[in-house]
Amino acid sequence: MAHPTRRPTYPLAHSFRHKPRRLPLVLRFAKGAIHSIIVLPVLLHSLFTVLVVYLDTYVVTSLGLPATIIPSLSIVVGLMLVFRNGTSYDRFWTGRNCLTTIGTSVRNLARISLSNARGKDGEKLTEEEKRDTEKILRVLVAILYAIKHNLRAEFNIPPASLASLPPPTSPFGSRSRPISRRPSYSDHSPTDTIDTEQHGINTAKAEYTSLLPDGLMGYEDQGLGLPLQLTVLVEGFIRRGYERGWFHGPMASQMTVQLNALVDAYGRMETIRSTPIPVAHLIHQKQVLALFTCVLPFAIVDDYGWWSIPIVxxxxxxxxxxxxxxxxxxxxxxYDKNDIKMDGIIEDTRQEVTVLLEEWKATGEGRALGGMFD
Structure with missing residues (x-):
């Protein structure tokens, strides 16, 4: 009896695989595989082995080396590859844990904010207080997108330095448009950008433009990342909530701890992004790999002949x-297939927070869905 295919549902609908694998992994050579990276060195070493076998067979008496040299080199190669892969996977795992920490902080801050946004003595919230609460919930979700784009070296929103510049009077005018001081930032996902002709630059990503407060300008061209800028807005909301009596001292302190944990996790992700493997290790690893696979044909050519080519x-x-x-x-x-599924994970968190916010807004005080916030 065939089991029905499970369709993705919330929660975690985006971060899970949406369809079963059509082919066994052993037969996969495209999506998620690294064959495109290694095809050139494998081809070059194979051709080099062809040359060695040809010379050994038709030109010289013997090019063979003692086979005992291979175990000595293989130990070094194995140790270096174990170190490289272990270090790389540790970066991957640490980055995933940091993203979980950030998502958990956003969940906690959203939950506490909505549960405690109540008027004094049973009074209803004012429209200003409702807008303030809704704005900060959207800012919390926007922080996730800002972190994602910053780690991918992409612009977020227009720099504040362009706010005072008038738009070009004509597309054929002589006025030159401002140029960013960070030209290396580029968007690798064209569908996620909107071109703002007013300032002549790629601005906020369409996926979270609506989450940002109206009129918010960025300072990325001056060195201030949007994630940190948005956390300042959240900190201000915590202070206002304390003054309104929504949060008592320990609760406000705990919310600040959650916000600090978010910033700390983002800092660790920045460390991973900006600290590559030392180039000395990369150079030596490449050279050791090339040396081993170049020496290998000489060590096996006498025993295997033309079979040395597929072996190498x-x-x-x-x-x-x-x-x-x-x-x-x-x-x-x-964006690689083997990278952390940041897009799906962030979309799942956005869905959770959005549902909480919509239920809170249903009656203005969060008494919908069986009194979720009562």
């Missing part, structure tokens, strides 16, 4: 494949 190709495929996995896991915040 398999060894090169294995070793360079392990090294290629480390390369992909080194920076886990991008």
């Amino acid at each position: 190709a398999i060894v090169a495929f294995t070793l360079y494949g392990i090294e290629g996995i480390g390369v992909q896991l080194e920076d886990p915040f991008g």
Whole structure:
């Protein structure tokens, strides 16, 4: 009896796989595989082995080396690959845990804010207080998107330095448009950007533009990341909530702790993003791999002859494949198939917070859905 295919449902609908694998992993050579990274070195070492076998067979008497040299080199190669892959996966796992910490902080801050946003003595909230609460819930979700885009080296919103500049009078006018001081920032996902002709730059991502407060300008061109800028708004809301009597001292302090944990986790993710593996290790690893796979044909040519070619190709495929996995896991915040599913994880958190907010707004004081916030 065939089991029905489970359709993705909330919660965690976006961060789970949406469809079963059509092919066994052993037969996959495209999505998620690292073959495109290693095909060139495997091909070059195979061709080099062809040359060695040809010279050994038709030109010189013997090019063979003692086979005892291989175990000595293989120990070094194994140790270096274990270190590289272990370090890379640790960066991947740490980045995933940091993203969980950030999502948990957003959940806690949203929950506490909505549960305690109540008027004094049973009075209803004013429209200003409702707007303030709703704004800060949207800012909490926007922080997730801002962190994602900053880790991917993408712009977020227009810099404040452009706010005072008038728009071009004509697309054919002589006035030059301002140029960002961070031209290396580019959007790798064109569908997520909107081109703002007023300022002539790529601005906020369409996926979370509506979450940002009206008129908010950024300071990324001056070195201030949008995530930290948004946390200042959250800190201000905590202070206002304390003054309104929504949060008592210990609760406000705990909310600040949650906000600090969010900033700390983001800082650790920035450390992973901005601290690559030391170049000395990368150089030596590449050289050791090349040396081993270049010496290997000489050590086996006398025993295997033309069979040395597929043997070397398999060894090169294995070793360079392990090294290629480390390369992909080194920076886990991008768009690769093997990177952290930041898009799906953030969308799931957005869905959770959005549902909480909509239920809170249903009656203005969160008494919908069986008194969720009572």
